[in-house]
Amino acid sequence: MHICDGLLRExxxxxxxxxxxxxxxxxxxxxDVSLGAPTASRAWWRAEGxxxxxxLNxxxxxxxxxWRAAGRSG
Structure with a gap:
């Protein structure tokens, strides 16, 4: 899923x-984590430190x- 597709869906x-x-x-x-994307491609998701x-947690x-706020099970 492209990130823009997800934004439009939500x-x-x-x-x-x-x-x-x-x-x-x-x-x-x-x-990204489940697909094993290289760490460098995920670096911007992490807060400093x-x-x-x-x-991930x-x-x-x-x-x-x-998901719970939207009424979906999580």
Whole structure:
């Protein structure tokens, strides 16, 4: 999924842009990790000082929170 496709999907579903952006960022992070994308291509997802595992945990927690807020199971 291209990140723009995900944004359009979430935004078209009636969610605000900020909600859509955070959801898609989390989905993209999880997809990148599960596909084994090179670390350099994922570096911008990490906050300064985070390990890759900490960033993944935060993204996963964020995705679950957004899915629950939208009425989806997470």
């Amino acid at each position: 935004y078209a579903a009636g969610r605000g842009f900020a909600f859509a952006w955070e959801t898609v960022k989390a989905e993209r992070w999880v997809a 985070d390990t890759e595992q900490e960033a 935060r993204a996963s927690d964020r995705a679950i929170a957004f």
